[in-house]
Amino acid sequence: MDKKIVDVAKLAGVSPATVSRVLNDSSLVKERTKSKVLAAIKEMDYYPNAAAKHLRSQRTMTLGVIVPDINVSYFAEIIKGIENMAYARKYKVIICDSDNKVEKEHEYLSLLPNRTVDALILVTPLLANDVLYEYADKGHLLGVIGKSVDHEKIPSCKTDNVKFSYEAVSHLIEQGHRQIAYIGGYPDSVETYERLEGYMKALKSSQIPFQPMLIDNGDFTEEGGYEAIHRLFDKSLPITAVYVANDEMALGVYKACRERGIRIPDELAVIGVDNNRITRYLLPPLSTVEQPKYAMGAIVAEKLIDSLNENEFADKHEFLIESQVIIRESSKRPETTG
Amino acid sequence: MDKKIVDVAKLAGVSPATVSRVLNDSSLVKERTKSKVLAAIKEMDYYPNAAAKHLRSQRTMTLGVIVPDINVSYFAEIIKGIENMAYARKYKVIICDSDNKVEKEHEYLSLLPNRTVDALILVTPLLANDVLYEYADKGHLLGVIGKSVDHEKIPSCKTDNVKFSYEAVSHLIEQGHRQIAYIGGYPDSVETYERLEGYMKALKSSQIPFQPMLIDNGDFTEEGGYEAIHRLFDKSLPITAVYVANDEMALGVYKACRERGIRIPDELAVIGVDNNRITRYLLPPLSTVEQPKYAMGAIVAEKLIDSLNENEFADKHEFLIESQVIIRESSKRPETTG
């Protein structure tokens, strides 16, 4: 098989222990010894065996990430943030594209008790919090992105759903809209609920009565949004604007409008959430809410790696990060665009 | 620490070897013994330690994938294909987003001699083939997607660049275009070259003289395409159409056209390559060439896993897969759309 640490040791005329010290740049090796070892490593083209290292050190230097669909740029960006932070800290990242299947996500959770990964980051609305708590209580390290989690061992990073939803809907109200629909994601997800809360708060601020008829849910996918807006249209309500809980579903709204000949924003103002890359290229460009996806990924990865190395979080475990409403053509006042 | 295989063995009243046999469902275990062991595993909530397994078995059940940017749907789709095949075969996938940095890709190559992964899939135009050959010759398992590689140990999957480029450009010619520009990717990549070849072949078929002035290169990014088309415009040539070597660069062309007030397809017909998700949402929708991204990922992953388990490829190592030109609005004849 491959060369081993003893081979290097022999060539360098030292013990395996010393080679190991050099490899893990322990400071207690004399400069001269170190360079001898380094020379031997180079000469032999030696690479330390990862599995042996993992077994002995009880750490795999690997993080796992579970996402519903890597081809949605919201998730891709988050993964980039995670991967880059991991890379900087010499960690690897195993990806789990669950394809929106909760069973697959459950299976991937076993990477933790397996010790295939040192920690797992969840970016999925599918898994229930209880499940996470169970793992965390068993001593496994988990992180969550996109929702906050009420467990002091689980770092999470999210934006203020209520706040930005309030702002987004207030913007629509300012544009003169009074009949504003809301399309949520999974009915029981925190995101769906909190964004609805912000929506209601904005209506209330302007004394616009809340109408349950104007509420529907997709499942955070284009198809889900498409079906939801059709259901809303079918009720023949005088809707002039819609706040959609993510950009993917807004794509479905665009599609439905195209089919029905409804012009955006003239006949329907639309605003989404996530600021996915695709939103800039749409016509009209989609108003949305920027989510610092890359940063959220990086923050959670960093917290996990930190706690892997220093054992505990410094202080808090919930990280709230600023988001920002981005106004583009899809929500401009009819008079100004039509 | 965690429970070990001996603990399970004790509880079940068998030897560690038997537990191991059950775990790896070796057929030679009596049914009754097997269920006893399974019961013990369940009762103890036992999970086998991955690192120990990897070390002992000399395989990590892990694949690596190197891509330049996971947030480009071309790569995301390929990764999905890889991940799904891997999952079905109980392999994990480590992702390497190189951020278009060749140094980072080089670093990730060490996952192979490290034995962190059993095989590595490259979906990047950045690494030179010689480097790959070097690793393959040392006995490492590599796969390549998007270009063919002249090494019998390296499975690769690609589409016929010359052929589909010929078809794409022929389509433009049929629409009446005679002054057709070409924007390639990295100047020295096979894709850039072969697509140019198809372009030239199409011109030749119609007796249209080849004009080097009409050729420029981006680097397969939106920004690169943006700059390239600007350089072409600046030459004040009577260009009426452009064949762009990938969709990302076509995005840059769209942007430049918007800035210069050039209407697509009336004043400039555009056709890209990859059929990235985003192309359908553009206005006008971008004509492009479908690449079976998911399938390419799955095929290469499968070949690698197969050869990991049966040691050799059945027969061939280069897999050519069908692609198809998709005509949308961006390349329709001016008279019919303008």
Place this chain on the structure above:
DNA sequence: ATGAAAGCGCTAACAC
């Protein structure tokens, strides 16, 4: 500052 040696948890060769 360096070496000797134990052992991480599993699998597989061999014995029965």
Place this chain on the structure above:
DNA sequence: GTGTTAGCGCTTTCAT
């Protein structure tokens, strides 16, 4: 069909 045991390649006390 099942058990015994060596050893995968590394890190890390504990000596010196």
